[in-house]
Amino acid sequence: MKHRIIYFLAFVALFSMLACNSKTKTTTQDQSSNSEKEYxxxxxxxxxxxxxxxxxxxxxxxxxxxxxxxxxxxxxxxxxxxxxxxxxxxxxxxxxxxxxxxxxxxxxxxxxxxxxxxxxxxxxxxxxxxxxxxxxxxxxxxxxxxxxxxxxxxxxxxxxxxxxxxxxxxxxxxxxxxxxxxxxxxxxxxxxxxxxxxxxxxxxxxxxxxxxxxxxxxxxKYLDFLNIMTYDFYNGHHKTTGHHSNLKASADAGFDMNSVVNAIDVHVNAGFPVEKINLGIPFYGRIWKGVENENNEVLFKKAETIGSGIDYADFYQNINANGYTRYWDENALAPYLWSPEERTFISYEDEESIQYKVDFMKKRGLAGVMFWEYSADHDKTLLNALVSELSK
Missing domain, CATH: 3.20.20.80 (Glycosidases)
Structure with missing residues (x-):
């Protein structure tokens, strides 16, 4: 009887080891599959x-x-x-x-x-x-x-x-x-x-x-996928500056109209499969003029104009030479430009914000990305950054 117990315990140990190895192999294969996913x-x-x-x-x-x-x-x-x-x-x-x-x-x-x-x-x-x-x-x-x-x-x-x-x-x-x-x-x-x-x-x-x-x-049930327009959070209806496509809420969340993270969450929580969602990225900015300036604190400030659309190709070159300074909102993970001389504020997308969005998209298990629209970035600065991040 004692020998039978020993043999039985040895069998259980061997079976457990094989199962563990099998599980490890499966996990490795899954990780490899995820890294090779075509977005x-x-x-x-x-x-x-x-x-x-x-x-x-x-x-x-x-x-x-x-x-x-x-x-x-x-x-x-x-x-x-x-x-x-x-x-x-x-x-x-x-x-x-x-x-x-x-x-x-x-x-x-x-x-x-x-x-x-x-x-x-x-x-x-x-x-x-x-x-x-x-x-x-x-x-x-x-x-x-x-x-x-x-x-x-x-x-x-x-x-x-x-x-x-x-x-x-x-x-x-x-x-x-x-x-x-x-x-x-x-x-x-x-x-x-x-x-x-x-x-x-x-x-x-x-x-x-x-x-x-x-x-x-x-x-x-009837769709292959959907594209969320995760942009225009601050837009042509607002005479207040703000992020128009921030990944997360800013420090002063009371001013945020929305965020990319929130947009994905409300879709998924309502029952739409996350693996059939594409995250939207704008290849254009929103520009406000006549902005109130309090020691260059110009985010969520009143402006004389609404947030009009402006193609990325129309402002990204020679930003510094044109009098703009780039700022980064660490909480929202979003950039913006400010020209004190022109009292002009631009909310936009750039290579760094794209990096954070693609990283979020991968970790969240989304299908991929969508962008509006191609001709606004005809030098492919943003497109190249997007494709490069997706390939990592």
Whole structure:
């Protein structure tokens, strides 16, 4: 009996050791898999900007979202109506598809809506008939222009946005609209018989108000991923300076409109899978003039102007020569520029803040990043920093 007990204990010890080694091996493999993960890099390109799309460097980009398609008579359409005085052309989409010769894995989508063209969403989502009409038009648009999918940028369900129609029914109807579009894209693939999976994605607001008006726990069933617009926290509605894309809350959190961390948390807490979320990065800044100056303490101060948008390419060169001094908010992990002579404040993104955001994105388990928009950084300063950090 004693010998049997000894043999039994020896067997248990051997089994435990093998199990431990197996667990160690699995952990090592998991870590290796994580380090080799391919993150999404979703680039919005504005069709209304005077930019040569054939010059886009797609070596580090996985998806391009062309902005924008419109909604007319309840249908998603490619619209030649001008935005900011610039027209859009179907040739843009052909040029973007041509970039696949440089990157065969590139996906090209058209984004419907945006701030200016979201007026038709609520009506298009209102009934089963209207949703089917809209969904069919989305599939047709994808098919006609040989696209890889469609991105819906409704700004915003059950909110007025830029003077849009909105209803409390938007909350449920948005889910049903996404379901209808998903079904029509799948039907398109089946009809064509090419076994292609057409992508359906959305852009989302970064605050809790947006999340409270969308069924986050339901919509993920129909989406491949979403892109959170984690920018414009301080924007063109504010005559007070502030960070427009800070990773964390500043020291004086009472002044912060939002943060990247909070935006991710409210999405995940509402039921959207973290592994299907892309973090938004702005390739532009927000500029305030006539800012109150108290010993160069200019963050969260009154200004004479609102926070207008300004392309990164329009201010980043010769910052010091132009009279700006760069400051770093250690709590918010965000930079800003200040010119005492011009009394001008700029909130923006730079290489250091991108490093912190990418590190956070990896640790949090997100799918990748999105940025708005390519032509604002045509020298690729921010894009190169982004791709470099993602490869680490």
């Amino acid at each position: 999404m890099v979703v680039a919005y390109v504005a069709g209304y900007r005077n930019f040569d799309f054939t010059s886009i460097d797609v070596s580090g980009i996985t998806h391009i979202n062309y902005a924008f398609g419109n909604i007319r008579n309840g249908e998603a359409v490619f619209d030649s109506t001008k935005i900011d005085g610039q027209g859009l052309s179907p040739e843009d989409l052909a040029e973007l598809n041509g970039l696949k010769a440089k990157n065969p894995k590139l996906n090209v989508l058209i984004s419907i809506g945006g701030w200016s063209w979201s007026k038709g969403f609520s009506d298009a989502a209102l009934s089963e008939e209207s949703r089917l009409k809209f969904a069919k038009s989305c599939a047709t648009l994808v098919d006609v222009h040989n696209l890889d999918g469609i991105d819906l940028d409704w700004e915003y369900p059950n909110q007025i946005g830029a003077g849009n129609a909105y209803r409390k029914e938007d909350v449920r109807n948005f889910t049903l609209m996404l379901k209808a579009v998903r079904e029509q894209l799948d039907l398109l693939a089946k009809t064509k018989g090419d076994e292609k999976h057409y992508l359906l994605t959305i852009a989302t607001g970064a605050d809790k108000t947006y999340v409270d008006n969308v069924e986050m726990a339901e919509i993920h």
